[in-house]
Amino acid sequence: MRFVLLNPNASVEMTARMCAVAREAIGPGHTLDGHHNPDGPAAIRSAADNALAVPGLLALGARHLHRCDAAILGVSMDTALGELRRQATIPVAGVTESAMLLGSQLGAPVGLITVGPDLVPLYRDLVRQYGLGSRLAGIIGIEAPGAYGGATDTSVADKLRDAVRTLHRAHGARVVVTVAAALCGYVNLRDTDVPLYDGIACAALQVLALARLRQASLSSAG
Template identity: 50%
Template sequence: MRIALLNPNSSQHITDRMLAEARRATGDTCEIFGLTNAAGPTVIRSRVDNAAAIDGLLNMARTLDADVEAVILGVSMDTALDALRQMLEVPVVGTTEAALATAGMLGGRIGLLTVGRALTPLYGELATSYGYAGRVAGIRGIETAAPYGAGLAQEVCAMMLDAVTSLSRDDGADVVVTVAAALCGYVPAIAAQADVPVLDGIACAAVQAEALARLRPRKASYGSFATPGR
């Protein structure tokens, strides 16, 4: 089984970290390879960045071989998810949609954890578009650029743990998921210390992509459907 992970930004080290997390989550059950949008923004931190990534993302999708059985959209904004689903014949899994769906199976109230505050309104819009508005307990963005580096930074672990604690104790979250590709690799370091279950969004997407590939569903029609806000 072959699964493609598409990164709409141009940071190869982020692609590498997403691949590592996706492979860790699925083990040896499938082959996951990654493509990086060389024409995209370095990272996606705004609506403008999100829009700028679309053309290159769609172009990457057009290059996929026929033996690819599912696609992971490696961006927490779920950029152009509906367009990709309409374009491709195989299941396409969005990171934040998968994170919300997985977390919803573990608890009633869901906390979202990302990097920076600028994108938190967009995650609220995404959650609403997926029908989770009433289940999002809160959204926290840790204020540091350290996660965008190539390696893992110890200071990020402490900030993430503080945010998870706040989401749990102050906002009532039963489970927390990361909705930032830059946070890949950090969850194992904090999960055992957290008050509630903490999941990595890319790991959720990878497991769901594998499950859909195994189910081999017929392609759903997207001709008359559009998710609000995307």
């Protein structure tokens, strides 16, 4: 099957990092192409950035969604997820929605980790909009500018480990998921109190399952 990852921001590097995680999750025998939004912000760190990304993202969807079996929306804010789904005839998975759905199946309540505290209230509202507020333990936005670099940063890993510990011990999380694209590549930590998963991987696994279900349904109908 063929998959696509759409990144609403302008970062080629972040797109490549997300695609690497998604390809590993999907496994061999499939293809996944990634596309960034050259007209979008460098990164989505505010509600204003989120809104700025929408026109270019929908244009990406119009160009690429009809060419594949399923799509990953590669942004933790699930930017314009509803609009993309209305635009598409294929499954589209958002990172935070997938993190909450799959994470809670593995052991609710779920803790979410992103980069920077400014978007935390928006994440909380997003989870409530999905009707999943009762499954949320808490959200932490770590101060980790090093996460936006090309290589993994040990200081980011330390802050991530501390955030997992806080979500478990102070908020009761039984599973923690990183939802920021900038945290791709940091989930293989040792000595975490509870399991830690990557939100991009969650979205990739969800679209793989949904694409297979859709394919089976189409075959049955034919």
